[in-house]
Amino acid sequence: MRSVRARAALGATVVVAVALIGAGLAVLLVLRANLTDQAGLQAEVAAREVAGRLALDVPYGQLDLPDVAEHPVQVTDEDGRLVAVSKGLKAITGTRTDRVTPHASVAPTSTATDGGDDDGGGDRHGGENRGDDDHANGNTPARGEVSTDDPDFTNGTATVGGDTADYRFAAVSATTGAGVTLTVHAGAPLATEQKAVGSVRGAMLAGLPVMLLIVAAVTLLVTRRALRPVEGIRAELAAITASQDLSRRVPEPGSRDEIARLARTTNETLTALEASVGRQRRFVADASHELRSPIASLRTQLEVGAAHPGLLDVPGAVTDTVRLQALAADLLLLARLDAGERPGSTRLDVGALVHEEVSQRTGDRIPVAVHVMPAAPLEVTGSRGQLARVVGNLLDNAERHAESSVTVSVRTEPDWVVVAVSDDGPGVPEPERERIFERFVRLDDARSRDEGGAGLGLAIARDVAHRHRGTLTLTRAREGGARFELRLPMGLATRA
Template structure:
């Protein structure tokens, strides 16, 4: 029930919270004000009654007490009673009445209290001071009282005023809070409405940014930045799908053509060449599918592998397997670096860098492995003496399906995914892969990977 009755909107909750706090504060302040006012009036009345009682007690002790006692200013009645309860003197309004209290004090002293309900004192409260003193006739008690009609009237007036003002103030706070909160949350509602209208086909739309430069404006900027990233990811995904479809279509078309030729010309002399070409295209399709699958895995949000891997051993093995290639690989490993990742991913990174270098090298490829000066990262460099990479294209070469020139065409065996996969692997493992300057010409690719903790 409490959950159903709880306000669901921020505006309603803010209004309820502010109204409750103000109502409690005004209620506490009202009680404190009434208490302070009543206390001051009661103390003032008590002071007047106490002075009258002490003066009358002095007269009784001196034996100069008259039977009729006219009350002084601030006192409404006086009565003097002996130890046996006989009234020795009284003010005119108490003439002929018995003792005000049946109790008889047994020792001298002063008592103070508030009385109500005695016919002699009317309908209002009275502050009564009782002074007991010793006289020649024994103990005598003096009762002096003053009416609290002013305090009661002030309490009634203040209570009525507070009963009217406090609800008005609480209502005013509620209305003002409701309007101010609505005005403050209006940009949030505009942002919500705009985001609700954005679909996967409308990622170009952006939410309005209010000119207030407050938290809501920063929220709108953050939402727009998120939409920018989503739009970029969507464009990248669509481009990737289009490029992948184009790359897959070429070998499939060639493979189909070869099969159709073999079917149309059943000459056994041609089958060897056709089967060889079909096998090459099939291998190419298989490699391309493997690359696409690896890219899909790299794009997921799953945690990257975190096993210790000896990068030096992987580099030596990759170079050793290429000894008979057209362009040999020279190895210069100065540190047995151990990084965190997986053998599969790191082997693919090294293999892709070497494949790219051998594809474009003239006579030499060099692989070096060292530890940086800070001792925190392994630095793997692959250099070749080929045409190199222009400075303006050193970032574009890491884009998927990117080929800079004819030397990087499909005829040379490249699909445009090798360097993209290598950079994605380095990035997922907490490192980086960049194309940097080569002093003597050629391409120089540098991968930096954080070392595994000892």
């Protein structure tokens, strides 16, 4: 299935089906257990009634047994012989014996106290005469008792009048006055339980497909409504891709759910992509423009020199070549930074790096004053070449705008090494302090291109600072000019 709605509907339907089947089975099991317990209770009551009569030494033939269809009864002695049974019982299972006629050695009218025989007399079988003798002798006849233990329950069948049905049997023990233990098995029909369970099962089986269809339909409807904004986002993204118009945005639903957050994130991504493409286009345009001037100048000088060797301006050609080389180096470094070049993991002393960079600037218009505090090594981790490029670019910018002084200071703060480059020039207006870090931005429009850079030095410096997990900010110096602060984490690994 390729449709999310279909998969969601199928998943919900399967989950609901499993839940309903599990719940239905649990209901059926509980219902069956309750009804079976009720049948067992009825069987126990019937068994205890018969056991009570036996405990009173009622003869087997005079036992008032319940209706055989409602409560089939069997009475067995200690040897498992059937001594009494409900009339009309044709067959039985699930009890101690499957016999439905009393044992031949037991007289139907005898009790547990005399056993009875076909001769109908004698001291051993004459229960009633012995009872009279006991009264005549002034003795009270012994009375039996019914066991108070929980009965044993079994399930079986009984056949009455040609019909076989399921029953729940309860076995209750009774002791006669003569100490003979008898076991009464009485049953209660399970037809009510079976009918109730069957009705509930049938209702569940009939209602389950309907319920699943309702769940599937509702799930399809809900997921369709929920995913409708996603389809709108997809369609708009497809239109943006086809038109390449990054100014368009996907619709944002008014809800606060995941889809709304997806739409907002998508629009933020489109905004960042539009800005990135815009910067790339401006970069290409500005780079082409910046490269065109020195190349055109160098070509003109070479063409004039080729036609008139005496007019060749060699110093000018060298200057244009150096400028072109520097611009190409800046562009290559920016390209590597944009490609995610890692800055390296060399540990270096920032104070020594600053001293080395300043010592190489022998041709500067204004001498650079260096202050390193404290004198101990101030180590950071990163690329020596890239950090030297940052210091050099900051010094170039200060030399270009300073009037009489350029100062470099290196100090420490908790977990940070701070390099500050200050000058006493005109400074930078506060609204423009972030703009000068953009590529190809130069605030002095009156200055000729030959006197200034291409506007890439500060952009490169900030990019390098960020890739070293640091920052580069601009504030106003005490001398009134610009103050650039490069902050680098002390001795920490750089960002990948």
